[in-house]
Amino acid sequence: MIATETEIQRRKKRSLAERFWTRVDTSAGEEGCWLWLGSTLRGRYGQIRRDPEGRELRGKKATTHRVAWELTRGPIPAGMHVCHLCDNPRCVNSKHLWLGTHAENLADMKAKGRAARGDSSGTARLKPAQVQAIRKLLAAGRCHLTDLAQLTNVSVGTIENIKYRKSWRHLDA
Structure with missing residues (x-):
């Protein structure tokens, strides 16, 4: 049986770039x-296997925006992130990518309004209506911080953060 050109290409080891x-x-x-x-990783960032190194049978997985940077601009310095100007996780256009620290990437995310706030945060234990009720009760002087903490099953620190607008700042009372 004669192998087709596609089958031969499949068998041939192709470079990461290809x-x-x-x-x-x-x-x-x-x-x-x-x-x-x-x-993709959970439907967001692209992923691809690098070429195997040493005795590896399969290469390690890497995110595609980092691979795009390496293929077009060279190595990524240790500790640096490859960030998106366009905020599109599947984008691999090197013109849309920039190098930044973790802190710079978080600041960029926050400045663009993409940071999770309130109940969209994975760690939120309260709903917006509860926070508004807590603020009203605190403003009226009707409840003590510890009473509200016990009632809502959160820490006194959480209630203080709500009171002094260190958390849930975006929510009006």
Whole structure:
């Protein structure tokens, strides 16, 4: 049986760059988002296996925006993040990427209004209506912090943070 050209290509080891660029949609043009069409992490950031190193049978998985940076701009300094200007996790256009520290990436996220706040945060234990009720009770002087903490099953510190607007700042009383 004679193998087809596609089967031969499949058997042939392809470089990371070759595997990478065949899964990128560049139809948006040079200034647009180049979307990763391959595998993703929980439907968000693209992922691809690096070439195996040493005795590895399979290479380690890497996020595609980091691979795009390395393929187009070179190594990523230790401790640096590859951040998106466009805020599109599947975008791999190096013109849309920048290097920053973890703190810079978080500040960028917050400045663009993408940080989880209130009950959209994974750690929130209260609902907005509860926070508003707590603020009204505190303003009226009807309840003590410890009473509210016990009633809502949160710490006194959480109630203080609500009172002094260190948390739930975005919510009006």
